[in-house]
Amino acid sequence: MSVEAAVSAAGQAPPAFLGPVAVLIVTAAVIGFVMTKVRVVPIVGFLAAGVLIGPAQLGLVANGEAVQAAAEIGVILLLFTIGIEFSLDRLARVWTWIALGGAVQLSLQILFGAVFFVSVGMLLDLGFVLDNLMLVLVGSLLVLVVKTVTTAAxxxxxxxxxxxxxATGLLLAQVGEFSFVLLTVGAAGGLAPLGLTDDGTQTVVAVTVVLMVCTPLFAILGARLNRAGGKPPAANHSDGPVNGTDGGLTEHVVLLGWGPSALELASTLRAQDIPMLLTTLNPGGAAEATAAGHQVxxxxxxxxxxxxxAGLSTARLVVVAEDEPDRARTTVAAARAITGAPIMVRPLGPANVAELAEAGADHVVDLHRSSGRALVASVLHRLGRGQVAAGTSRPVVDTSRVLRYPWPQDRGCAHSGLSRTVQPAAAGCVxxxxxxxxxxxxxxxxxxxxxxxxxxxxxxxARQHAVTDEHPLIVSLEPGVSWGYCLVDEVRVDGPVRSARERSLPPQ
Known part of the structure; x- marks a missing residue:
């Protein structure tokens, strides 16, 4: 007895949606495979497959309710894909989970994308397109022009x-997948595009499908247009040379970010004839910095x-300023992959010193434990232009400095667990x-x-504190000296190995 017969014998019929869904998934898989083999954009194949198997053409999926359900499932899967793209990238912290999550995410993206675009194609009625060809073409042209112009601007x-x-405008000229989310929500609320009920819905679907199918052509056209202008100069987005190979900056300070503190720091560095380059994505900040005479x-x-x-490989110091903590950590990690120069960071929120140090920061100016001018003072101190303590000849301690000494466990010291990532609590002896x-x-x-x-x-x-608080691990804060010591076990360890470039800088 077959499975279907067994189910019928039990008094239950197969779910009505089972057949259409099976056809949809199999079609998506076959078309995706074929499109990959012939090197055609799979989305085009998915849309074409949906058009063919839909109720308006071959009718392999003739149930209108099933088509609508498939489209809604496609929307749900699209939103779910967006969700997993965000969460996996933001929350995965362990390599094992990253590898596993990345593999699962890739399979889900292919499957969900296929189901979504096939379901979109199923909504298109070729008969409507042929009967209203001028409306569809005019609508497509209007969307193409408006989106290209606004994006290009x-x-x-x-x-x-x-x-x-x-070229960028042409690449982004299509109506995005999220339009179907809006279309579904609007239809559920009794709204119709252009007030044309079903015809309005078909017009939106037709325009969207046409622009999606034409996107590869727009991309080719935009690439050719961009290449026709020749290769842009290396410093295309800057106001002046940006590296040492063309007579630009070396041994300079690179300031990543823009805001009030960054503005004050840039002005101070310029006043003291310290070469500096500022990098920012903020158009207003870039214009303000350029107007102030800074190199941007x-x-x-x-x-x-x-x-x-920006010449990070030859920079003297890198300063990450005016960024939210998460983005600051990302920027620090990117900078550390390129340079061995000291990196100072001033996030705009509570600073997790341990995480920033792990990313590669050497100095952290915590907004909640220091004044607004602390960034300027710390940079000048790092550059060898710091102040001395009042009434003494001793230089003050840079309180933005990160003290991070991985304490070895094989040196006869039982206090390795007390070594943490910290910062000096004061500029001198408390x-x-x-x-x-x-x-x-x-x-x-x-x-x-x-x-x-x-x-x-x-x-x-120092010894009084070690005895009173049972904190025996100390480090030297003297300029040019780097070592740690356990006052109880009398064990000395060398400080973290720094790059030759950083060791050549003025002492801290």
Missing amino acids: AVVALRMRWRTAI LRGDPTKALVLQQ GCLHEGTDWVHLRGCLSCGYVGCRDSSPRRH
Whole structure:
């Protein structure tokens, strides 16, 4: 007995949607495979397949309700795909999960995309298109012109070449997949495109399908138009040379980001004749910086090409300013992949020092624990132009410096678990500052960041803190010195290995 007969014998008929859904999925799989083999954009094949099997043509899926259900499922799968694209990229932190999630995401994207576009094709009635060909063509042309012009205008506002702007406009001229989400919601609410009920819906579907099918042609046309203008100069988005190979900047400060603190820092560096290049995607910020006489590179500072054009490989210092914490961490990681220079970061929210240090930051200016001018003071200190403590000849400690010493467990010290990523809690010895006394050499606590004077100082505040708070791990905060020490086990370890380039900079 067959499965269908067994089900009927049990008094149950197969679900009505089972056949249409099976046809849809099989068609999508076959067309996707064929399109890949003949090197044709799969979306075109999915749309064509949907048109053929739909009720208006071959009728392999003749149930109107099934077609509508398939379209709604396509919308749901589209939104679900958008969701997994976001969550997997933002939340996956372990390589195992990234690999597994990436593989699952790829399979789901192919399947969901196929089902969605086939279901869209099923909604198209070729008879309507032929009967209303002029309406469909005019609608397609209108959408093409409006979207191309508006997109190109936005690209031109970023000072891109006009050829590149038009090419970008053509590439984005189609009606996006999300229009079907709006169409479904509108229809459920009793709305109709252009007030034409079913004809309005068919017009929107026809225009969308036409533009989607033509998108590969638009892309080819735009690419040819862009190439016809010749190769753009390397510094196309900048106001001046941006690297050492063409007589531009070397041993400079690269400022990634724009805002009030970045503006103050740029002005201070310029006043002290320190070469500086600013990189930002903000058109208003770029225009303001250019008007102030600063050298500006327009681009995304998380992209390797932009960072290379900014001359990061020959930079003296990199400053990531005015970014939200997540984006700041991404920018730091991108910069660290290119340069061995010190990286200083000032996020616009609560700073997770450990995460920023893991990404490659050497200095973190926390907005919630320092004044607005702290960024300027920290940069000048890093460049060897810092202040000295009032009433002493000792330079102050840069409180943005990240103290991160991975403590070895095979050196006879039982306190490795107390080594954390911290920052100096004060610019000088906390105890001496409270008592109004002087210090001789400074030490930093690797557990909490307490700054105290060493044993050769009269008050020995570093040791007092270690005993009182049971924080025995300390590091030297003296210029040009990098080592850690356990005051209990009397074990000394070398500091983190820094690049030769950073070691050549002025001492901290």
